[in-house]
Amino acid sequence: MGPDTITQSKAVRDLCIYIDFDLSMQVHVQQSVAGCFVVLRHLCSIRLFVPSSVYQSLVFALVLSRLDYGNATLAGFLASLLNRLQSVLSAAAQSIAGLRCSEHIEDAVIGFHWLRGPERIKVKLAVNVYQAFHGTACRYLSGQLQYVADLLLGLAALIYFQSSQRPSVSTFTVGDHVFVAAGPRLWNSLPVDVQSAPSLTPFRQKLKTHLFRQSYPDIVFSCFTIVVFEITFM
Numbered sequence: 630m631g632p633d634t635i636t637q638s639k640a641v642r643d644l645c646i647y648i649d650f651d652l653s654m655q656v657h658v659q660q661s662v663a664g665c666f667v668v669l670r671h672l673c674s675i676r677l678f679v680p681s682s683v684y685q686s687l688v689f690a691l692v693l694s695r696l697d698y699g700n701a702t703l704a705g706f707l708a709s710l711l712n713r714l715q716s717v718l719s720a721a722a723q724s725i726a727g728l729r730c731s732e733h734i735e736d737a738v739i740g741f742h743w744l745r746g747p748e749r750i751k752v753k754l755a756v757n758v759y760q761a762f763h764g765t766a767c768r769y770l771s772g773q774l775q776y777v778a779d780l781l782l783g784l785a786a787l788i789y790f791q792s793s794q795r796p797s798v799s800t801f802t803v804g805d806h807v808f809v810a811a812g813p814r815l816w817n818s819l820p821v822d823v824q825s826a827p828s829l830t831p832f833r834q835k836l837k838t839h840l841f842r843q844s845y846p847d848i849v850f851s852c853f854t855i856v857v858f859e860i861t862f863m
Contacts, residue, residue: 646699654703658713665692665717673724681725688721696746701753704811714746739845748840751815752833758812759832773809 640649640656647657668691676684696717703711722737723730744752760766761774816824823839826832 644699646702653710654706655710657699658703658710661696661698662713662717665696666720668692668695669717669720669724676724676727685725688725692717692721697749697753700750701757701808702806703750704754704815705806708747711747711750714749718743718746742841744837744840745844748844751840752837754808754812754815755819755836756829756833757808758816759826759829761812763829765829770808774813 637650640647642648647660648654649656669688672684672687672691679687696714700714718738719734722728722741722743723732723734725741726737728734728737757766757770758774761771764771819836820839823832823835826835
């Protein structure tokens with residue numbers, strides 16, 4: 630451009646979210662996972678010198694919060710990419726529980742009542758949709774969605790675009806990952822009792838209970854245990 634030569638960049642960072650040139654979000658996932666492991670290694674050096682409750686709070690504040698930051702941008706991407714987020718959760722659970730590398734980690738993750746990486750993304754996206762329809766989300770999100778009543782069931786449970794026509798997108802593009810496509814698709818997959826929650830707090834509780842059962846379908850937990858998890862840890 631003029632006398633200057635502009636070098637193409639493979640990724641740029643905006644609000645601490647990395648956007649690569651092909652919008653595959655691989656750089657963002659790589660940077661997030663790497664940053665979480667760096668912090669986790671530093672925390673492990675003080676594991677024996679602080680109470681367990683303090684150490685667990687540090688992991689939540691410095692590792693899991695970083696893992697969840699901006700994760701709604703990863704909605705709809707391949708499981709092979711999202712599974713890398715699970716490696717951070719497994720390492721964090723292993724560190725808190727004091728397990729060895731050879732010991733089974735999934736039981737510890739279940740014991741902490743943590744959602745898997747893909748389900749944590751669904752929580753963020755579904756909350757954004759819920760807030761959009763209750764006037765507490767940003768206007769640019771609220772203006773893209775509206776309820777369309779199901780004529781057969783008489784329930785206002787389905788969400789489409791304002792044109793009431795879902796735009797066609799190619800599986801070879803990123804169109805299916807944007808909020809106006811991923812949000813309605815996720816919302817319409819939720820049970821009616823979750824969609825009809827009267828306020829945000831019970832919505833989050835019901836949503837996370839539903840997703841927790843999806844994450845671990847072979848594990849049976851009481852409703853009381855799961856509700857305590859929703860309020861305490863998420």
